[in-house]
Amino acid sequence: MIVVGSGVVGLTTAVVLAESGRRVRVWAREPAERTTSAVAGGLWWPYRIEPEPLVGAWALESLAVFGELADRPEETGVRLVDGVHRGTRLDELGAWAGRVPGLRAVAEGLAARLPVIDMPVHLAWLRERLARAGGVVEVREVADLAAVPAPVVVNCTGLGARSLVPDPAVRPVRGQLVVVENPGITTWFTSVGHSRDTSTYFIPQPGGLLLGGTAEEDDWSLDPDPATAETIVARCAVVRPEIAGARVLDHRVGLRPVREAVRLEREPLPGGRVLVHDYGHGGAGVTVAWGCAREAAGLAFPAA
Structure with a gap:
């Protein structure tokens, strides 16, 4: 199978699939260090991403993973850091906020100890973890998702989906x-x-x-x-x-x-092949990466 896109969503999805025993190749127009993910601030928090009920579940699933990865910050690039969201109130947020450990109201807004991800280090770690699971990353230009020669294709192209799908909503x-x-x-x-x-x-x-x-x-x-x-x-x-x-x-x-909503869905291709879309994560790609990756893997290979 082939995952198209080497940002944090693409690499995390490839890791989840490869570690489940699938043979995975990542095709990307550019290496991970040149993607939008590489210049992200790296603070875990849902920002400019919809729909909130689904986003909350994906984000909490990712939060649990980052909490474990923070035990090895030099290797994974993930640390837990204290901070404050000024002017933010719990009653403005969805139900997911009540499940964030330690998130509490203070005079300025909301305080918490949250994952901060050093993105260049984290992307390199994801690539190495993928390689250990047998996956490979190739620099390949994709002009037509339906023409990608694999029984299962996962589209994690971010803003590139605007022209590639094409989807002007991105x-x-x-x-x-x-x-x-x-x-x-x-x-x-x-x-x-x-x-x-x-x-x-x-x-x-x-x-x-x-x-x-x-x-x-x-x-x-x-x-x-x-x-x-x-x-x-x-x-x-x-x-x-x-x-x-x-x-x-x-x-x-x-x-x-x-996008008005993350596109995370399965689309049939000719010949019994499958295309899974996973894009439109706004300012929260890293925040929802693991939750979305697991859902995308489930769409690619539904349980019997």
């Missing part, structure tokens, strides 16, 4: 980050409006402090905007003034594959 929501030398901040912080095109957050990662961010709908530009970068730093410095003087290490831009 749209980019541009996110820009600034990476600075960490001035000693050990907790994450977010102040995010799901309908605003800007937000304020910082996430400590081993390679620096990630500052964000933006959520610019239908913007395809991958070029960092210097003025936007300045305002990101300024917003974060209002919360933690020491950020203002931190040395800038890098600028990152990613295009979130947003």
Whole structure:
């Protein structure tokens, strides 16, 4: 079978399938380190993803896996880190929030100890885990999903599904980050409006402090905007003034594959073959990766 796409959703799905005994190849237009997943902030939390009832279940399943992976942070890239979602209330969230261990109301909003995933390390670990299970990753361009020569094909192409399926319901929501030398901040912080095109957050990662961010709908530009970068730093410095003087290490831009609802479904192909779609995860691909991977595997090979 072939999984198309090498972002966090594609690689996690391939791992689940390979470890269940399937022979899996991943076909990807570009290596994992060049995907949107590689520049993600990496904080576990459902963001710009629907529908919430399904998302909550997928996210909680993934949370349990990340909790186990956090025992080996240097290997997996997963750590548990304390932080605060400013301005967020439990009664604004779905039932899933009541099952997040330690999530509690504080004066600022909601506090919790949540997984923070160092995405380059995690993607490399997923690729190695896949290889140990017998899976392979190949750089291959796919122009027609129905022409992929396998009895089972899983479409994890993210924003690429817009042209490949084609599915015009998948749209980019541009996110820009600034990476600075960490001035000693050990907790994450977010102040995010799901309908605003800007937000304020910082996430400590081993390679620096990630500052964000933006959520610019239908913007395809991958070029960092210097003025936007300045305002990101300024917003974060209002919360933690020491950020203002931190040395800038890098600028990152990613295009979130947003859809009105995640598409996770089975489609028959000619000749008795099967195509499983698993895309449209918005700003929460890593957050739901394991839950969606297991459901996709079940759609690909339904239990008798």
